[in-house]
Amino acid sequence: MDTFLAENLLDTIQRKNAPDLFEHPDFYGVDDLLTPEQRMIRQSIRDFVKREISPIIEDCAQRNIFPSFIVPKFGEIGAFGPTIPVEYGGGGLDYISYGIIMQEIERGDSGMRSTASVQGSLVMYPIYKFGTEEQRRKYLPKLGSGEYLGCFGLTEPDHGSNPSGMTTNFKDMGDHYLLNGAKMWISNAPEADIAVVWAKNEQGRIHGLIVERGMEGFSTPVTHGKWSLRASITGELVFDNVKVPKENLLPNKSGLGAPMMCLDSARYGIAWGAIGAAMDCYETARRYAMERIQFGKPIASFQLVQKKLAEMLTEITKAQLVAWRLGVLMNEGKATTAQISLAKRNNVAMALEVARESRQILGGMGITGEYSIMRHMMNLESVVTYEGTHDIHLLILGKEITGIPAFA
């Protein structure tokens, strides 16, 4: 990324003066289930979010600015590819540590977590898992450090929930592949140095290709007008007879299963991330309710407000336990796609509900950028849609339970 541009951008962003006082709710002592190393990671990412993200994120979201200068900083703190081995530029950590990192970043903002989870789970992971040794050495250290930003192109204008219908395709031209088609709704795309793109070959088999910025015929127009994830940049990937070198094909897995494996990893991270957004909303609402006086008393003294707080804490606690247990299964290599769907679906819906209830507790103040809740709430409308919609995850569970796919 251009350092001069990044510094100029930083100069224009208004920093919030109010300190970020966040402390996480831990009603069932989930902390006791973490190792000292995992707690240390949590603290260091939390400190980073308080120092680098909380002061600027509201202005970025209000003005629809992607704070790209955070990308190399994410690299420094190990937010990119936490489970990728250290020798390839990852963190060499376990899946619970990865989850905690996503939780803490999304506590700051879902868009910032998107940047990190796309880079780690959707770009570094497929290159590590399905790429050649040369591809790993060429791209992973630069992605891990944040020198490169990557994106993941699966969704198309006419194929969202049903990616197997994709029409983006490549032809074997002897000394290169010729790529044509378009992807839509791609996080990071307009600023990405490389894209991992899923396309069909002449036999209709899906493969991953690494497409680099600057290749002739490749463009990444920005998606404008979002009311959600406004501090994350989204765009299209357009391929007009792009000549892709043959060495850019990811050779070690083909078929829809390859991108689906990447999604398993990213959806797992989202299951943790959503808890971060929910905890931030809950804590904000709890503090506000203790201070806000109506009818001569703090609003926290009214039963209806206590009901909201009690239900929010209950749901956050359940989500924490689901995420932790799923992390154990991930570490043991036993987690199934359906288990990941349950956690992604439950925890994101929980976070959205907590955001809506918290917003109510703040009354009119809840709709302003003075507090983080409305931003989280709008962000979560994307989170509940991407990486498989709420209903698609229900159908994945339905298929697991009955053995009958109800997708088509």
Ligand code: TGC
């Ligand atoms: P289906 O027939 O079930 O499977 C087709 C082939 O894929 C294999 N497979 C898997 N393999 C490994 N791991 C998994 N999790 C797998 N899931 C499926 C399967 O075994 C089969 O293999 P084979 O060899 O028999 O052919 O596929 P389907 O076409 O019926 O679709 C199933 C469905 C609807 C569940 C799936 O397409 C789906 O999950 N759709 C949702 C799409 C989605 O999640 N898109 C996400 C785009 S990326 C994104 O949103 C990033 S946002 C990032 C951010 O900003 O944070």
Ligand code: FAD
């Ligand atoms: P559709 O598939 O058209 O679905 C519309 C509605 O129909 C939904 O409610 C859905 O649940 C329902 N529906 C569809 N099929 C069925 C069915 N069989 N049964 C019942 N209901 C059904 N994609 C990427 O590849 N890379 C990215 O980086 C990326 N980033 C994103 C960032 C943002 C901000 C957003 C909003 C999306 C992003 N996506 C990305 C795309 C995302 O994964 C898709 O939006 C999502 O998979 C849904 O696809 P769709 O929007 O085309 O909706």
